[in-house]
Amino acid sequence: MASPTTTAAPVPDLAVLQRRAAERAAARAGGEDRLRGHIVCDGLVRIFKTEGVEVVALQGLDLVVDRGELLAIVGASGSGKSTVLNILSGLDVPTAGIARVADFDLLTMSPKRRLRYRRHTVGFVWQQTARNLLPYLTARENVELPMRLARGLRGRAARKRATELLEMVGVGYCADRRPDQMSGGEQQRCAVAVAVANDPEVLFADEPTGELDEATAADVFGALRTINAELGVTIVVVTHDHAVSSQVRRTVAIRDGRTASEVRRSTRLGADGAEELVTEEYALLDRSGRMQLPAAFVDALSLRDRVRLNLEPDHVEVRPGGTGNGERS
Numbered sequence: 387m388a389s390p391t392t393t394a395a396p397v398p399d400l401a402v403l404q405r406r407a408a409e410r411a412a413a414r415a416g417g418e419d420r421l422r423g424h425i426v427c428d429g430l431v432r433i434f435k436t437e438g439v440e441v442v443a444l445q446g447l448d449l450v451v452d453r454g455e456l457l458a459i460v461g462a463s464g465s466g467k468s469t470v471l472n473i474l475s476g477l478d479v480p481t482a483g484i485a486r487v488a489d490f491d492l493l494t495m496s497p498k499r500r501l502r503y504r505r506h507t508v509g510f511v512w513q514q515t516a517r518n519l520l521p522y523l524t525a526r527e528n529v530e531l532p533m534r535l536a537r538g539l540r541g542r543a544a545r546k547r548a549t550e551l552l553e554m555v556g557v558g559y560c561a562d563r564r565p566d567q568m569s570g571g572e573q574q575r576c577a578v579a580v581a582v583a584n585d586p587e588v589l590f591a592d593e594p595t596g597e598l599d600e601a602t603a604a605d606v607f608g609a610l611r612t613i614n615a616e617l618g619v620t621i622v623v624v625t626h627d628h629a630v631s632s633q634v635r636r637t638v639a640i641r642d643g644r645t646a647s648e649v650r651r652s653t654r655l656g657a658d659g660a661e662e663l664v665t666e667e668y669a670l671l672d673r674s675g676r677m678q679l680p681a682a683f684v685d686a687l688s689l690r691d692r693v694r695l696n697l698e699p700d701h702v703e704v705r706p707g708g709t710g711n712g713e714r715s
């Protein structure tokens with residue numbers, strides 16, 4: 387199910403950035419053939435048990451993210467976004483299914499390998515700015531710290547790289563400021579630089595713009611796109627804000643602990659020769675053939691309980707179901 391729409395909005399250079407990100411990612415991985423499935427979740431289940439009550443936070447989530455992609459996961463509160471991110475970043479262990487990032491099996495890895503994974507393979511940006519930066523260090527010192535801990539880089543080399551990363555995310559002018567001397571947006575862009583200071587393969591961000599206004603949030607996404615393109619780092623951002631799909635090329639929506647739909651943005655040449663932006667929305671089909679209809683479609687036709695399906699040569703029709711005696715339910 388794809389419903390392309392074209393808009394006249396100025397075309398962001400997402401395609402160019404994505405191409406560069408894929409090239410850098412392939413170079414990091416040692417070749418194009420290693421681009422597929424950098425992150426793989428298959429039938430991922432996470433059940434929390436508290437005081438005898440079971441909460442199924444993820445119920446068979448499927449997701450594949452290629453090396454060098456910048457992907458957003460959107461979903462309402464309680465849909466399981468943070469649970470996915472905590473599992474992918476090695477902070478939590480799933481109950482069942484497959485979760486793999488690069489060469490790490492997140493279900494079976496030993497504590498020692500988990501520590502290695504978290505220290506060297508992953509970078510993380512939290513929603514709360516205070517959680518990302520140490521208040522008594524300057525921006526540059528904040529970036530230098532993980533460099534020293536994870537890569538043993540210190541002295542002039544660390545200082546130079548920290549300055550480069552801060553400039554890359556557009557806050558080079560804040561290098562000597564402490565967090566309380568920076569705005570919320572500047573702090574989050576600095577947090578992006580801190581998160582890649584250990585030269586990770588993947589970067590996870592949980593609501594990184596949750597405390598920011600729209601314009602400042604756009605700057606933070608700009609920083610994430612630059613990092614993605616320049617360093618070839620695979621990035622997954624989680625948010626409740628559906629407007630994020632205008633900031634990235636691929637957005638996956640999760641509902642009730644499962645991936646439900648996906649929005650892809652691309653550019654193509656229009657009839658007048660100008661590049662235009664194409665947005666396509668897809669429903670996701672799991673291995674058992676299950677899919678979720680978008681809530682707007684369900685509401686528009688008042689679909690409920692059961693629907694009629696017809697197989698046509700090139701598509702499947704879904705109609706309001708009848709009662710079985712010819713009446714509509």
Ligand SMILES: Nc1ncnc2c1ncn2[C@@H]1O[C@H](COP(=O)(O)OP(=O)(O)OP(=O)(O)O)[C@@H](O)[C@H]1O
Pocket residue numbers: 434435436441442443461462463464465466467468469470626
């Ligand atoms: N440690 C826990 N113990 C019990 N239940 C939990 C735990 N963590 C999450 N849950 C439950 O799992 C479900 C998914 O939670 P999760 O935090 O992943 O959702 P979310 O989409 O990130 O929500 P929000 O946007 O509000 O942060 C919720 O029903 C939540 O109450």
